[in-house]
Amino acid sequence: MNEGVEWAMHSCVNLSWAPGEAVTAKRLAAFYNLPTAYLNKQLQALTRAGILTSVSGPKGGFQLARDPRDISLLDIVVAIDGPDDAFRCMEILKEGPGADARADYTKICVISQAMRGAELTYRRELANRSIADIAAEVVRLNPSAPDNTRNRFANLKS
Amino acid sequence: MNEGVEWAMHSCVNLSWAPGEAVTAKRLAAFYNLPTAYLNKQLQALTRAGILTSVSGPKGGFQLARDPRDISLLDIVVAIDGPDDAFRCMEILKEGPGADARADYTKICVISQAMRGAELTYRRELANRSIADIAAEVVRLNPSAPDNTRNRFANLKS
DNA sequence: CTATCCTGGACATCTAATATCCAGGATATG
DNA sequence: CATATCCTGGATATTAGATGTCCAGGATAG
Numbered sequence: 476m477n478e479g480v481e482w483a484m485h486s487c488v489n490l491s492w493a494p495g496e497a498v499t500a501k502r503l504a505a506f507y508n509l510p511t512a513y514l515n516k517q518l519q520a521l522t523r524a525g526i527l528t529s530v531s532g533p534k535g536g537f538q539l540a541r542d543p544r545d546i547s548l549l550d551i552v553v554a555i556d557g558p559d560d561a562f563r564c565m566e567i568l569k570e571g572p573g574a575d576a577r578a579d580y581t582k583i584c585v586i587s588q589a590m591r592g593a594e595l596t597y598r599r600e601l602a603n604r605s606i607a608d609i610a611a612e613v614v615r616l617n618p619s620a621p622d623n624t625r626n627r628f629a630n631l632k633s
Numbered sequence: 634m635n636e637g638v639e640w641a642m643h644s645c646v647n648l649s650w651a652p653g654e655a656v657t658a659k660r661l662a663a664f665y666n667l668p669t670a671y672l673n674k675q676l677q678a679l680t681r682a683g684i685l686t687s688v689s690g691p692k693g694g695f696q697l698a699r700d701p702r703d704i705s706l707l708d709i710v711v712a713i714d715g716p717d718d719a720f721r722c723m724e725i726l727k728e729g730p731g732a733d734a735r736a737d738y739t740k741i742c743v744i745s746q747a748m749r750g751a752e753l754t755y756r757r758e759l760a761n762r763s764i765a766d767i768a769a770e771v772v773r774l775n776p777s778a779p780d781n782t783r784n785r786f787a788n789l790k791s
Numbered sequence: 792c793t794a795t796c797c798t799g800g801a802c803a804t805c806t807a808a809t810a811t812c813c814a815g816g817a818t819a820t821g
Numbered sequence: 822c823a824t825a826t827c828c829t830g831g832a833t834a835t836t837a838g839a840t841g842t843c844c845a846g847g848a849t850a851g
Contacts (some may be wrong), residue, residue, distance in 0.1 A: 476719040476720045476721070478721070478808080478809080479725060479808090479809090481720070481722065481723055481725060481744065484744045485726070487728075488744070500827080501826065501827085507725040507726075507728045507729055509725070510810060512810065512812075513809065513810050513811080515828080515829090516809095516810090518828090519829070522829095526746075528789060529827090529828060529831080530817085530828080531818060531827055531828045532825090532827055532828080533765075533818065533826045534753060534818080534819055534820090534826085535818070535827050535830085536820085538828075546720050548744075548747060548751075561719055562634045562638065562810045563705050565639055566665070567639060567643060567665040569784075570664075570665040570667075571643075571665055572781045572782070572784075573781055585702075585774070586642045586643060586646070587766055588840065589767060590706070592758060593756075593758035595756075596755060597752065598751075599746075599754075600750060600751035600754050600800070601751050604751075612743045625732070628728045629751070633826085633827095635839070635840095636802080637840090645822090648832070657795090657796065661795085670840080670841085670842055670843075671840065673797080674799095674840095675796070676797090677799080680797090680798095687797060688796085688797080688848085688849080689795085689796055689797045689798070689848040690795060690796060690847095690848055690849030690850055691793095691794065691795045691849065691850045692798065692851090693848085693849070694796075694797085695797090730843080789795095791795085792851100793851090794848100794849105794850095795850085795851105796848085797846105797849100798845100798846075798848095799844105799845095799846090800843105800844090801842100801843085801845105802826100802842080803840100803842075803843100804841075805838100805839080805840070806835080806839075806840090807837090807839090808835100808836080808837075809834080809836070809837090810833100810834080810835075810836095811832100811834075812848080813830105813831090814829105814830095814831095814832105815829080815830090815831105816827100816828085816829075817826100817828075817829095818828100819824100819826080819827105820823100820824085820825090820828085821823090
């Protein structure tokens with residue numbers, strides 16, 4: 476899985492603690508010492524997916540597009556890593572005995588079904604975890620996290 | 634995920650229908666028109682993982698090392714694709730504010746925990762599906778599959 | 792002894808992930 | 822309006838991993 480997923484999740488949690496404020500890609504990158512241009516690519520993907528909104532120009536930057544309770548970890552995985560399953564059925568049964576050339580073996584093949592089923596449970600787990608859930612759990616473990624985050628945003632070179 | 638996982642799973646199902654018989658890599662590859670040398674690499678990985686046994690020389694080949702009821706889809710995924718999670722926590726929190734250099738953020742980080750949890754449900758699903766389960770389901774849909782497989786093994790050029 | 796076939800390492804190729812750069816457009820501010 | 826800031830998106834370079842091939846060596850059946 477793309478490493479940008481981790482960056483994006485942490486960035487979204489941090490943005491949830493800076494509501495109404497646009498944070499530049501530069502600051503978000505400096506927060507974890509990440510390459511600015513590359514993180515920017517991930518932020519653009521999140522924006523295209525409707526998870527973030529962006530504003531150009533001075534005072535511009537990124538912020539969450541909606542309530543963090545309505546942004547799931549799955550939303551972020553799909554935005555950054557794409558919608559494809561980890562296991563991609565290549566329909567090798569089409570090369571086997573008695574194959575039906577018109578059949579869709581991604582649907583018929585029992586192995587494909589089993590892998591797809593496991594993937595669905597994975598996705599269900601991620602769909603049930605929101606950025607707000609994560610943020611709340613972080614606060615429970617470290618109540619000063621939101622303040623620390625806001626302070627760091629304020630102190631980082633734009 | 635490595636495409637060899639799909640090849641390995643189908644090959645194991647087919648081997649479950651040829652008990653006691655050693656099948657060469659060449660035949661297993663020809664079955665689905667796969668590259669022999671590369672499939673052989675996957676078969677070797679399965680052998681090292683204790684899922685297959687191999688015999689060198691004439692009449693040699695591969696067969697299942699144990700009852701197909703005791704070979705799970707997870708066993709095969711781990712053997713071919715390795716034990717690592719899809720999401721690999723890079724501990725970017727170590728670069729954040731108030732980081733503890735000695736902490737293991739793969740364990741502490743809430744995001745890492747959430748991703749790990751989803752991965753565990755995925756693995757649990759795969760661990761609960763055996764090659765015997767898959768084979769039985771294939772037979773239910775196509776009762777002649779075992780015979781077809783044995784015939785194809787017999788007819789393919791060694 | 793010989794033909795067969797697995798073993799494992801070396802090597803080549805291709806794709807995707809990672810990363811950088813820049814021209815262009817949007818916008819806040821003076 | 823002029824300017825500095827900052828997102829957008831495409832082009833490009835680099836690297837790692839996946840994919841695939843080849844061969845020398847060893848095991849074994851006949």
